[in-house]
Amino acid sequence: MAVLAMRDALNQALREEMKRDESVFLLGEDIGLYDGSFKVTRGLMKEFGEKRVLDTPIAEEIIIGTAIGAAMSGLRPVAEMMTVNFIMVAMDQVVNAAAHIRYMFGGGTKVPLVIRTPGGGGHQLGAQHSHSHENWFAHVPGLKVVAPGTPADAKGMLKSAIRDDNPVMFIENEGTYAVKGEVPDGDHLVALDKNEVKRAGEHITICAHSRMLIVAMDAATELEKEGISAEVVDMRALRPLDMAPVIESVKKTSRLITVEEGWRSYGVGSEIASRVYEEAFDYLDAPVARIGAAEVPAPYNKRLEKIAFPGKADVIVTARALLGKN
Amino acid sequence: MASVQMPRLSDSMETGKILRWLKKEGEEVKKGEPLVEIESDKANIEVEAYASGKLSKIVVPEGESAPIGAVIAEIGDGTSAPAAEKTPARQGQADAAAPKQAAQPAVEPKQGAQPAAADAPKPQATKPEAHVAQADKAVAATAQAAADAGGEQYPHGGPDDRTEVGAAGQAALNVIRRPAEQENGERQRVSPVARRLAEEHGVDLRRVQGSGPGGRITKEDVEAAAQQKTQPQAAAAPTREAHQPTARPTGEVEVVELSKLQTTVAMRLAQSAFSAPHFYVTSEIAMDDAVRLRQMFNEAVDKAEAISLNDLVVKAVALALTKFPEVNASWADGRIERKRDINIGIAVGLPDRLIVPVLRNADQKSLKDIAKESKQLIERARSNKASAQDYLGNTFSISNLGMYDVDQFTAIINPPDSGILAIGAIEDKPVVKDGQIVPGKRMRVTLSVDHRVFYGVTAAQFLQEVKRLLQSPMALVL
Numbered sequence: 001m002a003v004l005a006m007r008d009a010l011n012q013a014l015r016e017e018m019k020r021d022e023s024v025f026l027l028g029e030d031i032g033l034y035d036g037s038f039k040v041t042r043g044l045m046k047e048f049g050e051k052r053v054l055d056t057p058i059a060e061e062i063i064i065g066t067a068i069g070a071a072m073s074g075l076r077p078v079a080e081m082m083t084v085n086f087i088m089v090a091m092d093q094v095v096n097a098a099a100h101i102r103y104m105f106g107g108g109t110k111v112p113l114v115i116r117t118p119g120g121g122g123h124q125l126g127a128q129h130s131h132s133h134e135n136w137f138a139h140v141p142g143l144k145v146v147a148p149g150t151p152a153d154a155k156g157m158l159k160s161a162i163r164d165d166n167p168v169m170f171i172e173n174e175g176t177y178a179v180k181g182e183v184p185d186g187d188h189l190v191a192l193d194k195n196e197v198k199r200a201g202e203h204i205t206i207c208a209h210s211r212m213l214i215v216a217m218d219a220a221t222e223l224e225k226e227g228i229s230a231e232v233v234d235m236r237a238l239r240p241l242d243m244a245p246v247i248e249s250v251k252k253t254s255r256l257i258t259v260e261e262g263w264r265s266y267g268v269g270s271e272i273a274s275r276v277y278e279e280a281f282d283y284l285d286a287p288v289a290r291i292g293a294a295e296v297p298a299p300y301n302k303r304l305e306k307i308a309f310p311g312k313a314d315v316i317v318t319a320r321a322l323l324g325k326n
Numbered sequence: 327m328a329s330v331q332m333p334r335l336s337d338s339m340e341t342g343k344i345l346r347w348l349k350k351e352g353e354e355v356k357k358g359e360p361l362v363e364i365e366s367d368k369a370n371i372e373v374e375a376y377a378s379g380k381l382s383k384i385v386v387p388e389g390e391s392a393p394i395g396a397v398i399a400e401i402g403d404g405t406s407a408p409a410a411e412k413t414p415a416r417q418g419q420a421d422a423a424a425p426k427q428a429a430q431p432a433v434e435p436k437q438g439a440q441p442a443a444a445d446a447p448k449p450q451a452t453k454p455e456a457h458v459a460q461a462d463k464a465v466a467a468t469a470q471a472a473a474d475a476g477g478e479q480y481p482h483g484g485p486d487d488r489t490e491v492g493a494a495g496q497a498a499l500n501v502i503r504r505p506a507e508q509e510n511g512e513r514q515r516v517s518p519v520a521r522r523l524a525e526e527h528g529v530d531l532r533r534v535q536g537s538g539p540g541g542r543i544t545k546e547d548v549e550a551a552a553q554q555k556t557q558p559q560a561a562a563a564p565t566r567e568a569h570q571p572t573a574r575p576t577g578e579v580e581v582v583e584l585s586k587l588q589t590t591v592a593m594r595l596a597q598s599a600f601s602a603p604h605f606y607v608t609s610e611i612a613m614d615d616a617v618r619l620r621q622m623f624n625e626a627v628d629k630a631e632a633i634s635l636n637d638l639v640v641k642a643v644a645l646a647l648t649k650f651p652e653v654n655a656s657w658a659d660g661r662i663e664r665k666r667d668i669n670i671g672i673a674v675g676l677p678d679r680l681i682v683p684v685l686r687n688a689d690q691k692s693l694k695d696i697a698k699e700s701k702q703l704i705e706r707a708r709s710n711k712a713s714a715q716d717y718l719g720n721t722f723s724i725s726n727l728g729m730y731d732v733d734q735f736t737a738i739i740n741p742p743d744s745g746i747l748a749i750g751a752i753e754d755k756p757v758v759k760d761g762q763i764v765p766g767k768r769m770r771v772t773l774s775v776d777h778r779v780f781y782g783v784t785a786a787q788f789l790q791e792v793k794r795l796l797q798s799p800m801a802l803v804l
Contacts (some may be wrong), residue, residue: 026350105551122484122485123484124334135415175484195613215486218486254517254519254544254545257498264498266495281518281521282518282519282521282522283518283522284517284518284519285517285518285519285520285538285544285545286502286517286538286539286542286544287501287502289498289501289502290497290498290501291494291495291497292494292497293494294492294493294497295497305483305484305485306484306485306487306488306492307483307488307492307493307494308485308492308493308494309483309484309492309494310485310492310494310495311442311484311486311487311488311494311495312486313488313489313490313491313492313495314485314491314492314494314495314496314498315345315484315495317491317495317499318491318495318498318499318502321499321539322502322539324537324538324539324544
């Protein structure tokens with residue numbers, strides 16, 4: 001067990017899988033010579049050579065298209081999109097091709113593809129570089145979508161994603177690459193379809209994934225000081241969406257907050273809330289509270305940006321309000 | 327004193343190199359004047375001063391680099407302007423750290439990015455990778471420092487520095503704090519889990535005070551009520567409201583506006599009381615057999631089909647009315663209208679209003695149907711879902727306060743009826759039977775009569791018939 005930053009845990013997963021399986025290769029913008037925009041692929045070109053770590057042109061549709069072709073031909077590509085905002089030009093490849101091919105060929109071919117890409121904002125990078133779009137992909141049958149929030153899960157889920165025979169959207173976050181945590185050595189695998197309670201509590205349930213998991217955990221720590229015991233459920237598995245731990249938790253706490261970095265409307269929280277209304281309506285003590293980004297393109301202005309993205313204060317105040325303690 | 331920090335000049339910039347200071351140490355500088363030329367990863371840019379004053383200290387000399395946010399110079403004018411106000415970055419955390427920054431520029435102990443400044447690489451040779459390597463190192467240093475600072479995700483301040491709720495959280499709060507909708511008769515707010523638990527524990531939600539947002543009854547409220555619950559033996563209970571303590575007026579007089587419904591009720595009752603000459607006839611009825619019959623009946627049917635004593639009274643009154651068309655009648659402008667249909671109004675008292683839903687053709691309905699229908703009627707009335715039809719066509723009414731331990735009372739006739747029967751509680755009392763004193767169950771009923779429509783003898787005979795039916799209740803189930 002070593003303490004690693006998220007970027008190094010991801011790096012370890014890539015290295016281990018590339019060593020284990022020769023068919024695994026990486027492609028993306030600046031991932032080789034430059035070691036990746038966020039240094040996730042650091043040293044891998046040096047170690048595995050230019051055939052297995054491909055620096056591509058700035059052409060997202062071609063990156064994904066190439067990866068799909070390679071996957072259909074028996075390789076296991078891991079494509080990097082510099083940020084999830086840039087994948088828009090490749091949506092046809094992701095949805096119409098990657099997600100549907102296995103179905104349209106009656107299972108005759110498969111697409112074992114991983115697309116790694118970070119979402120998230122808060123760094124004053126403006127509206128075209130700051131959004132979180134995991135819900136767009138989680139809407140599509142044929143894709144798996146995961147968004148880990150700890151280095152251990154990042155490693156374990158990336159390894160599982162690479163071994164999965166389906167296209168997996170592996171959502172990272174620009175704000176978590178430096179976050180450190182204990183990471184099991186060696187063949188540490190985490191299932192792509194299991195969410196889990198990261199912190200046990202009694203009074204209120206908080207669902208969050210990716211960087212918002214950290215925000216939720218911080219908020220829970222603060223709330224504890226006020227005598228509010230919050231249970232935090234990590235929603236790292238977004239599609240298929242594992243609701244079991246949420247339902248179980250809501251049956252205990254009767255109150256739920258969902259937190260996501262993307263917009264509320266049609267968001268991850270909307271889906272979670274619907275499922276809870278379907279499966280645990282009679283256990284609710286209050287409407288499900290959804291926290292997400294303000295419904296505007298992410299502002300560049302620092303002060304505006306600061307209030308546009310969810311922070312722990314939002315979670316804390318919402319928790320108090322749900323419990324009638326405000 | 328204001329500190330000048332390394333600005334962010336491009337999205338991808340991590341560090342900037344000082345190419346040239348355009349002012350010397352000790353020179354005066356005006357806000358908006360070019361101060362320093364900086365090389366970012368994309369361009370060389372002249373940066374203006376954000377404050378006026380003397381350039382008291384150059385922290386990062388020409389040719390050296392510093393990460394974004396690091397202090398590169400100090401501008402002082404002798405006064406102590408707070409640094410955070412003047413600098414473009416780090417408003418979030420600067421306040422507390424500002425004096426320290428001024429004292430020991432370039433080393434900001436709490437700032438994530440700072441260690442990189444100390445280790446900032448000297449300008450390197452002209453290898454093409456030089457810039458890349460430098461940026462990389464800065465990223466790594468920033469990451470390292472950020473992690474050391476407890477996983478700080480925004481070295482330069484971000485949403486998590488806020489202590490106030492942001493636009494992000496406000497939307498969720500707006501939903502939670504939305505005030506209760508204004509509805510006629512105030513629908514009670516009950517959370518789903520509270521409703522389910524109330525059913526499980528047999529808690530009457532009308533007796534529970536909500537503690538949640540907007541007065542919503544929550545899980546805890548029901549659990550507390552379930553613990554305190556003492557199930558009172560209600561005699562006949564289609565309507566039983568716990569007394570909700572009303573807040574005492576704070577001023578000398580508190581004015582209570584009437585709802586539309588209350589206004590109508592007030593008008594009609596006044597009209598009835600002051601235009602219909604009332605007289606009253608009281609009788610005591612032995613309810614032993616009726617109570618026993620109800621027990622037997624309820625043991626034989628599903629819980630959902632259980633009947634109340636009130637249902638027995640409704641049926642008895644309806645059957646009696648078939649024999650007394652003169653009672654099932656109205657005063658209509660100097661004439662009397664006798665009605666074919668027998669429709670019984672059942673008075674339901676709610677904390678803020680009185681309503682009288684109408685059970686139609688009660689004489690033709692079985693006890694089971696009367697029980698079922700009156701339950702539905704009362705529930706609809708309570709939850710404000712009743713249609714106008716539910717309140718129309720009464721020919722005779724019943725008002726029951728037995729469950730509130732009232733021995734007897736007189737009711738005001740509910741227009742256009744000419745009679746209303748007021749029901750008291752069933753009491754266990756000693757009665758004389760065959761010369762012996764034995765325990766018996768007795769109920770007092772009082773008939774109010776519109777003297778214009780029928781008279782004392784008819785009233786007494788009608789009451790006798792009701793009494794006969796309730797004392798030989800088998801007739802009610804036939």
